Every structure is written in C-alpha cells, then in structure tokens.
Amino acid sequence: MTITEDRPAESGPAGEIGKARTRKEDQRLITGRTRWTDNIQLPGMLHLAMVRSPFAHATITNIDVEEARKSPGVVGVFTGRDVADGQGLIANAWPLNGEQKTPNHLPVAVDRVACAGEIVAVVAARSAAEARDAAELVDVDYDELPAVLDLKQAATDEVLAHPDLGTNTSAVWTLDSAAQGSGTDVEQEIAKARENGIVLEREYRQQRLIPAFMEPRSTVCDPTGEQLTVWTSTQVPHILRFLLAATTGMPESKIRIIAPDVGGGFGGKLQTTPEEFATIAVARRLGKPCKYTETRSESILSGHHGRDQIQKLTLAADRDGKVTGLKVELLADLGAYVGVVGGGVPVLGAWMFNSIYKFDAYHFTVRTLLTNKTWVDAYRGAGRPEATYAIERLMDELAVEVGVDPLEIREKNWIKHEEFPFTTVAGMTYDSGNYEAATAKAKELFGYDELRAEQKRRRESNDPVQLGIGISTFTEMCGLAPSRILGSLNYGAGGWESASIRMLATGKVEVITGVSPHGQGHETAWSQIVADRLGVPFEDVEVLHGDTQIAHRGMDTYGSRSLVVGAEAVVRAADKVIDKAKPIAAHLLEASVEDIEFTGGRFGVKGTDKGISMGEVAMASWTGHNLPDGAEPSIDADATFDPENFSFPHGTHLCAIEVDTETGGTKMRKYVCVDDIGTIINPLIVEGQVHGGLVQGIAQALWEGAEYDDQGTLVTGSFVDYTLPTSADTISFVTDHTTSPATYTKLGTKGVGEAGAIASTPAVVNAIVDALRPFGVDDVVMPCTPERVWKAIQAGHPVT
Ligand code: MCN
Missing domain, CATH: 3.90.1170.50 (Aldehyde oxidase/xanthine dehydrogenase, a/b hammerhead)
Structure with a gap:
C-alpha cells in the first residue's frame, strides 16, 4: 500500500501519524487475557x-x-x-x-x-x-x-403488525431538492427525459441481513x-x-x-x-x-437485523448519459419495533443516493413499515450501503443504455476535483475529494484494460466461463455529528464527542475518550495521536473508555465517527494541555511565555538550548511547589468537539468475477479498492477495517440473507443456513489510498469503519451482471447464489 499525499497531515514530532503500529489491545484480546x-x-x-x-x-x-x-x-x-x-x-x-x-x-x-x-x-x-x-x-x-411478513403486503395495511396502531406505516419522510432549494423539480426532469432522453426505472431489493459479532x-x-x-x-x-x-x-x-x-x-x-x-x-x-x-441462536433470531428495503428508482438522463434527475421511493422494513436508530437508518441514505454525482433534481421518500419480523436497525453502513448499491447499479444500467464504458459514464457525471467544496443536490457540502485520482489508481492496479480485453475474448469465443467487471465509485457521509444537523433530523442525541487528558506525575498520560470501541483499535490510534501531539512515548499513553463512571460524557461508537469526532476532541484536549503547560515551563525556565516554543515534546527557550520536557512540567504541576502565581496545580484538560460537517470519504472499487454459465457458480478473480479517507493515522488498522468491511459487503452480494417462512419463523436461524463467509471464501484484496484530507479538522482524517461494506456490494453484483449481459440479464437478486444466477441465465432476466 502506498499513500499519495496532496496535503501533509498536521503531524507532530514523534512521527506517529501514519505509523503501522500493531494494536496494543490485541495482546489481551487474542490471548484470552481480557474480561468479556x-x-x-x-x-x-x-x-x-x-x-x-x-x-x-x-x-x-x-x-x-x-x-x-x-x-x-x-x-x-x-x-x-x-x-x-x-x-x-x-x-x-x-x-x-x-x-x-x-x-x-x-x-x-x-x-x-x-x-x-x-x-x-x-x-x-x-x-x-x-x-x-x-x-x-x-x-x-x-x-x-395473522402476521404481516412481506413489505409490499405491509404497505396495503390488509394485515396489521400492531392492530392498535391502525396502520403498518410508522413514518413517511421526504427530501425534495426543489422544496429545500438545493435543486429543481424531479418530475419535470423525468418528463423531459421521457421526451428526449433516457429514463431508467428499476426496483432493487436490499435483503435482510443479520449482524454477526464474535461475542454474543x-x-x-x-x-x-x-x-x-x-x-x-x-x-x-x-x-x-x-x-x-x-x-x-x-x-x-x-x-x-x-x-x-x-x-x-x-x-x-x-x-x-x-x-x-x-x-x-x-x-x-x-x-x-x-x-x-444469549446463545448464538438467540443472537441470530433476536438481535436486531439490518437492511431490508425495496428501492424503486427512476433515473432521468440526457441521450449522452448525463444524469438530470433521480427519484427514490423506498419501502423500509422496521420489523416489529422501532430501535435506537430505527427509522433513521434509511434516512441516512437520503443524502447518499446522489453519491459522487452532480445533477439538478432529486426526490427521496421513505416509508418505514412495521411487520411481524425481528426489528431492523443499524448494520455496518446503515442506509449508505443501500443507497450506494442503488446508484451504482443504475450507473451501470445507464452505461449500457448509452453504449459506453461504465467508468466513462461515472466520469461524465461525477464532481470534479476542482469543484470542491461542492454542495450536492441533496444539500450536503462535500469538503474535499478527488474521484479522478482514486479511479486512475484503481484502474491501473486492477489492469482494467487487460481484463476488459479478456472479457471480450471470452464473449467472442462463447466461453462457458464468462468474465464480469464490476465498478463502484462511492462516497459516504460518516463521522456522525454535527449535533445541529442531527437535531434538525429529530435525532434524540447530539453528535459531539468528549475527551480528557490527565498528565500524571510520572509523565505518563491517561486519555479518557467518550467513544466506545468494540474492535476498532482506538487504544492504539489514540495513543499514536497523543504521543505525536504531546511528544511523549507511545507506550506511556493509556486510553480509558467504555465506563460511564470514568468517561462521564460520550456519544459512543457507530457511523465511523470515533476518529473524526472522538479523536479530534483528544487533539483539542492535548492542545489545551500544551497551553496550560507553557506558562509553567516558562516559569521553571525563567523565561517569558512568548519565548517558549513546544517542539519535539520539549518546551524550549527560543534561541537557546535550555528546555524542559512535558513530563517534567507534569511533575512540577503535580507537586505544585514552584508554579507561577495564580496557576492551578494541574495541566489536565478536557475538550468537547462538535464538527461543523460530516466526513466524506470516497473511493473506487473494482472487482472481476468469473461466472460459470453452466452452473451459475461465481468465482472472484480480483478485487482492487482505492479509498480516500484523508489522513491515515494507522495504516495497519485501516487495512483491517477495509478488509472486514469488504468481506461483509461481498457477503451481502453473494451469500447472506435472512429468510422467513410464511408463518414468520426465521428459517436461517443458524450459521448452517445463514451463510457467513470465512476467510477461505474470499481472495486477497489489493488496497491502496489517495489522500484528500478533511478541511475542518486538525488531523484531516475521514472515517473508514464502514467504507468496505458500503462500496463492495454493488461492485460484486455489477461484475456478475456485467458477465451476464450477453444472456439478456440486467439484474440478479441478492444474494447472487449459483441457483439464482443460473435461473437468471435460463430466463434472461432476474429470478427471485
Ligand atoms: N483510522 C485511521 N485513519 C483514518 C480512519 C480511521 O487510522 N483515516 C482508524 C481509527 O483510528 C480507528 C479505526 O480506523 O482505529 C476505525 O475508525 P473510524 O472510521 O473512526 O470508525 P469507528 O472507530 O467509529 O468505528 C465504527 C465503525 C463502524 S460504524 C462499524 S459498523 C464497525 C467498524 O467501525 N464495526 C466494527 N469496524 C469494526 N471493526 C471491528 N473489529 N468490529 C466491529 O464491530
């Protein structure tokens, strides 16, 4: 993996930012020395x-x-x-x-x-x-x-999931670009395209998934x-x-x-x-x-499920393939109850159907419906994988309609590098990004032209094994915050994050964070950030979390927010520590505060070799014996950070899949992803996050799906029936990065925790459909099992 910088991160003296450290928490996590x-x-x-x-x-x-x-x-x-x-x-x-x-x-x-x-x-x-x-x-x-188990049936209210409510519709929520002033009227664009352009109407199904964590x-x-x-x-x-x-x-x-x-x-x-x-x-x-x-069976049955939407889409474009409008009508299954994020999950997708593309008109409606199935709530990506899937599938369909390469249709429609910051038709302002750079790098690593040539050869020779190439150029809105926007969406909580830094007498540092990691490696990354900022050894930093008595204030971990919001609070607390330590250092060095500079973890007197370390200041503040008048005997600091914007990572994912047209079997040949997540704190952690996300997204495309019988019994109630992949089912991924740092944070980072899961599903399905175009197939319903692929080939259209 190489990293292309177009603005270096604000990195401190220890050079910890960007260092591929192994995770300090793994020692206890993987040797059974922790306490679950x-x-x-x-x-x-x-x-x-x-x-x-x-x-x-x-x-x-x-x-x-x-x-x-x-x-x-x-x-x-x-x-x-x-x-x-x-x-x-x-x-x-x-x-x-x-x-x-x-x-x-x-x-x-x-x-x-x-x-x-x-x-x-x-x-x-x-x-x-x-x-x-x-x-x-x-x-x-x-x-x-009577139980209502089918989304479309639920929409008719013929059978009620909760008779006392009188309807299955929990809520209807709309985003209309014309009404909010971020775009024009979608119906007009569709009408214009019907006259003299292209109108694509599609319905996609996001099957129900079951989050499967290691610890029930x-x-x-x-x-x-x-x-x-x-x-x-x-x-x-x-x-x-x-x-x-x-x-x-x-x-x-x-x-x-x-x-x-x-x-x-x-x-x-x-x-x-x-x-x-x-x-x-x-x-x-x-x-x-x-x-x-809980037992694993209980976890599968009664932990909340994810996805489960029917997406009705109408895309308008001119004859050259320039998109002019998009209308999205969603039915979203909430299951029997409404969870913490609940109806907010599909709403998170409302700003993402337009993705990296610029067009004039957009209308989004979601109707959340109650059914008699396990309740549905957030699952990695929550709302954004669904949106990305729909628009990336549509982009491929548009390319076929216009008769150009699917990369070309994307390039024609995406926001250009020089247009950032860019306010989208949905009303979000993307602060930075470079879709050209990520795509160029992905194309090269993938060997795009060679694989297209091979695809052509196989098509021409009627090879029973056809090759498909799938593309997903995505962005996502993560780093959940800003409180102001969450408030405008009725989200009950804010999106800020808090941190405290305690400078201990021995020079060691305690960092208290309001986020709550559950596998993401925050103890390591936060230690790197603090070591870098304060110039203390990485090993001297201890990160505490997940206890409301210790971390009094926090909004926890989800929505790839921990680094972008939580670690920024840590950075701000660290900067306050430096500010508090400076006058004490000046006093001890008998110099004026203006003459003190903090570099390499030391407070030095400008123009001299006199200096004192952060640890020595911490000890002096602890004893309180010799402090400047009025100084409190502590250089500890707290900070709360509430960003002004979301974080908008993006990337280009390319996937090659061989499809055996005689059996419907699929085999992944190559998967390349180039993600842009701004400044990278720890490339090793990032690699792990991307790999995990990819496998989850690929699993939605190929294997996973919760199925109920017509009595409402979950028939995929164990890992025998719910086909969670293992590492043996996947290939070695090629990952790389470009860097467009976030512009409103000190670190310039963007979230990565969900990127792989958001981008990969459409890349895989696009590849399968691409392989099957000569058979008249323009969709395969997920998960694309060999049976479904084979039936689609026989029928020349998707079969559920
Ligand atoms: N990171 C980095 N540089 C970046 C971005 C991230 O070094 N530019 C590092 C961070 O320091 C952090 C990790 O990558 O250690 C993930 O950071 P972030 O993107 O901020 O995501 P969160 O920590 O907020 O984690 C939430 C995200 C989500 S929403 C899901 S779902 C998910 C995921 O993380 N669930 C996970 N990754 C998971 N990983 C594990 N092992 N287990 C889960 O349940």
Whole structure:
C-alpha cells in the first residue's frame, strides 16, 4: 500500500501519524487475557434464561410458570406482568417526525407478541444450565394472530403488525431538492427525459441481513450497591445510561454502565435491548446480581437485523448519459419495533443516493413499515450501503443504455476535483475529494484494460466461463455529528464527542475518550495521536473508555465517527494541555511565555538550548511547589468537539468475477479498492477495517440473507443456513489510498469503519451482471447464489 499525499497531515514530532503500529489491545484480546461481560462473576450472582415466543404474532392467553418454579436451582420466574413496574420501555432515540407511529416495546411482552423470539418470561436460577432447563418448563398458551411478513403486503395495511396502531406505516419522510432549494423539480426532469432522453426505472431489493459479532450479547446487572452497575456488551454505554434513566426515572448519577472489551458489534450492539432491560428489571426485583448471555441462536433470531428495503428508482438522463434527475421511493422494513436508530437508518441514505454525482433534481421518500419480523436497525453502513448499491447499479444500467464504458459514464457525471467544496443536490457540502485520482489508481492496479480485453475474448469465443467487471465509485457521509444537523433530523442525541487528558506525575498520560470501541483499535490510534501531539512515548499513553463512571460524557461508537469526532476532541484536549503547560515551563525556565516554543515534546527557550520536557512540567504541576502565581496545580484538560460537517470519504472499487454459465457458480478473480479517507493515522488498522468491511459487503452480494417462512419463523436461524463467509471464501484484496484530507479538522482524517461494506456490494453484483449481459440479464437478486444466477441465465432476466 502506498499513500499519495496532496496535503501533509498536521503531524507532530514523534512521527506517529501514519505509523503501522500493531494494536496494543490485541495482546489481551487474542490471548484470552481480557474480561468479556460473560466472564464477570459476582458473589451471589443469578443466571437468567429467556422464554421466547415461537409465533410471529399472537395473543398470550396464559403463562403457567409453576413447573419452572419447582425446577432445581430456580429462584424466580417472571412474566411481563410480574416486572411491568420496573422494566421500563425500550426507548426509541430517533423518532423520524412528530407523526411517527412507534409501538410500545416492553422488554418482556405482556399480552401480545409481535415477532418470533420476543421475550415472554424470564427465569432466574443459580446456574445458567438450571435457568435454561427451567425455561423449557414454562408453559405459554398463545392465540395466533395473522402476521404481516412481506413489505409490499405491509404497505396495503390488509394485515396489521400492531392492530392498535391502525396502520403498518410508522413514518413517511421526504427530501425534495426543489422544496429545500438545493435543486429543481424531479418530475419535470423525468418528463423531459421521457421526451428526449433516457429514463431508467428499476426496483432493487436490499435483503435482510443479520449482524454477526464474535461475542454474543451479554449483560450483568448488580443492583446491590448505592448505584446500579451494568456491564454489557454494547457499542453505546452512554446512550444506554441516558435511555435507562429516561425510561425508568432513575437519575443518571445512580446508573453506571460499563462496556468491558466488546467482541464486535457492526451496528448490532448500537441498541438498547429487551435483554438488557429485562436483566436489569429482574435484578432490581430480586435485589441480586443477575447475568444473561444469549446463545448464538438467540443472537441470530433476536438481535436486531439490518437492511431490508425495496428501492424503486427512476433515473432521468440526457441521450449522452448525463444524469438530470433521480427519484427514490423506498419501502423500509422496521420489523416489529422501532430501535435506537430505527427509522433513521434509511434516512441516512437520503443524502447518499446522489453519491459522487452532480445533477439538478432529486426526490427521496421513505416509508418505514412495521411487520411481524425481528426489528431492523443499524448494520455496518446503515442506509449508505443501500443507497450506494442503488446508484451504482443504475450507473451501470445507464452505461449500457448509452453504449459506453461504465467508468466513462461515472466520469461524465461525477464532481470534479476542482469543484470542491461542492454542495450536492441533496444539500450536503462535500469538503474535499478527488474521484479522478482514486479511479486512475484503481484502474491501473486492477489492469482494467487487460481484463476488459479478456472479457471480450471470452464473449467472442462463447466461453462457458464468462468474465464480469464490476465498478463502484462511492462516497459516504460518516463521522456522525454535527449535533445541529442531527437535531434538525429529530435525532434524540447530539453528535459531539468528549475527551480528557490527565498528565500524571510520572509523565505518563491517561486519555479518557467518550467513544466506545468494540474492535476498532482506538487504544492504539489514540495513543499514536497523543504521543505525536504531546511528544511523549507511545507506550506511556493509556486510553480509558467504555465506563460511564470514568468517561462521564460520550456519544459512543457507530457511523465511523470515533476518529473524526472522538479523536479530534483528544487533539483539542492535548492542545489545551500544551497551553496550560507553557506558562509553567516558562516559569521553571525563567523565561517569558512568548519565548517558549513546544517542539519535539520539549518546551524550549527560543534561541537557546535550555528546555524542559512535558513530563517534567507534569511533575512540577503535580507537586505544585514552584508554579507561577495564580496557576492551578494541574495541566489536565478536557475538550468537547462538535464538527461543523460530516466526513466524506470516497473511493473506487473494482472487482472481476468469473461466472460459470453452466452452473451459475461465481468465482472472484480480483478485487482492487482505492479509498480516500484523508489522513491515515494507522495504516495497519485501516487495512483491517477495509478488509472486514469488504468481506461483509461481498457477503451481502453473494451469500447472506435472512429468510422467513410464511408463518414468520426465521428459517436461517443458524450459521448452517445463514451463510457467513470465512476467510477461505474470499481472495486477497489489493488496497491502496489517495489522500484528500478533511478541511475542518486538525488531523484531516475521514472515517473508514464502514467504507468496505458500503462500496463492495454493488461492485460484486455489477461484475456478475456485467458477465451476464450477453444472456439478456440486467439484474440478479441478492444474494447472487449459483441457483439464482443460473435461473437468471435460463430466463434472461432476474429470478427471485
Ligand atoms: N483510522 C485511521 N485513519 C483514518 C480512519 C480511521 O487510522 N483515516 C482508524 C481509527 O483510528 C480507528 C479505526 O480506523 O482505529 C476505525 O475508525 P473510524 O472510521 O473512526 O470508525 P469507528 O472507530 O467509529 O468505528 C465504527 C465503525 C463502524 S460504524 C462499524 S459498523 C464497525 C467498524 O467501525 N464495526 C466494527 N469496524 C469494526 N471493526 C471491528 N473489529 N468490529 C466491529 O464491530
């Protein structure tokens, strides 16, 4: 991997920025020396098991818990009614608008269940095995109700997921470029194109996906002290504390949430879960510590799912392939309940369907619908992979219509390097980017022309193995903040991030961050940043996170925000440390503050070799023996950062796939991605992030998909049926970067945590469809299994 700089990062003396350090947290993470939530043992702790509904929609007519109560080791069995007082309501943080219909979501159902897997009773026992055995003895009588399982059916309201709401539509949300003044009227552009141009009308399906993290979700609640302490495998300890306080009436000061090391989340732990609330309710009720750890099957069934949209698209263009307008009509499945991000997920895509392209008219509508399936919320990329998929598929279709290379059609439509900053038709201002540079580099690394030549040869010789080339030139809006914009979207929380730096007497540094890593390597990257800024050794920096008692303020980790928002807060705190240390250094050096310069981790007197290290100033401030008049004996500092804009990474991904037209089998030949994420802090971490994201995006294209039967039972309920890829299923990726730093932060970084997952899905499907063009195929429904590919070849069109 090489990095092309067109503006060097603001890097400090230690040269830590851009260093490929191995992750300091890995030692404990991969040698079993860490403490996951499930490892926590407290004196007298009870274990919980959940009794879950097998029905998608049913009235609970009776729950008989007597046999379960008599079972060995059982301390209590609780129905929804038993814990009704203390269980709170699972809160929704992002009501799309005042009209949004949000069904009450109780952690333990009381009268009715709205999806299979919903909790109907909780068993507490001395051991997990005893709790599970007893759970089998809970006898629940249900009266089945009609279930709505299909999105289009849900839109008709013929069958209601929640009869009391009177409709399945939770909310309708619209972005109209003409109405908001960022563009013209889309209907007019479509009408013009129908007269004298090109109109493409397509419908794409974003299948339902299931986030699969390594560590299943687990919660321990200790209600015995002055405070309620909750250890939980979550991405959002601060949001959980707030929502728990808001829904139970407990003051935040009495709630301590600890996210110990968390084994992955991918958006799946960006949630306040029924399991967390139920564990807390039962622990409070019994006055004893309780632990619940889900099984993998429970995780698949009842952790929230992702994607699940039907996208209806109308694209208008002139005869040369210059796009003039885009109309997007989405149906988005929320499942049975509305989660923390919930209806906000498709809305995140609203600004991304126009992607890197400039055109005049844009209209986006999403209708979020309730169904009797597991609830849907954020999954890596949340809203942006869906949008990127649609526009990148459409760009390929447009290229075919115009009869030019798909790269050419993109180049014709994208925002040029010299046009940045650029305000898009959706109303976002992209601060920097260079699509030409990323694409040129990707093309070269890919061997684009050679592969096109090979494709031609195979086509001409009717080779049973055809070659397809897939392109995805993408951007995304990440770094979730700015609070002001999130507020205008009704998002319940802000988007700022906080940091504290404590300069310890020995010269060591403690960094407290409000973000909550769950596999991203923040301890390493944040240490690099602080070492660089303060000129202290990397090894001397300790990063603390994920405990609301230590990191009081925070907005947690999701939306590739941690570096862009969280680490910028760290940088600002570090700069305050330097500002506070300077007068003390001047005093100790008997010089005026104006003569002090801070370089290489030392405060020096200009024009002399007199100097003092940051560590020495830290010691002096700790003793307080010899400080300037009025100086406080501390150089610690806090900072909160709320950026003025989102972060807009971009990139060009190219993929070559061989398709066996006799079997429908697909084989990836080559995958090249050139991402532009501004300044890179740690290339090794970035490489890992890109690889992980790529595999998730490729998996959506080729393998993964949640399927329900017509009773509402999840039939892909295990990893035998839900085909999560392993490293053996993928190839070695070629990754590289260009650098267009963000213009509104000191580090110039852009997020990377979701890039691979956003960009790769359309690259893969575009490659498969490209291979099948000679067979009249213009789409393959995801996941593109051999069966679907083969059927599409036979039919000459997509087959679901
Ligand atoms: N980084 C960097 N230079 C950049 C950009 C990022 O060195 N220019 C580094 C950062 O320092 C950080 C990592 O890359 O260590 C990811 O940074 P960022 O893009 O800020 O993303 P977040 O840390 O906010 O992580 C969230 C993102 C999301 S939204 C999902 S989903 C996801 C992901 O990260 N889930 C993950 N990556 C994951 N990785 C693991 N192992 N597990 C998950 O659950």
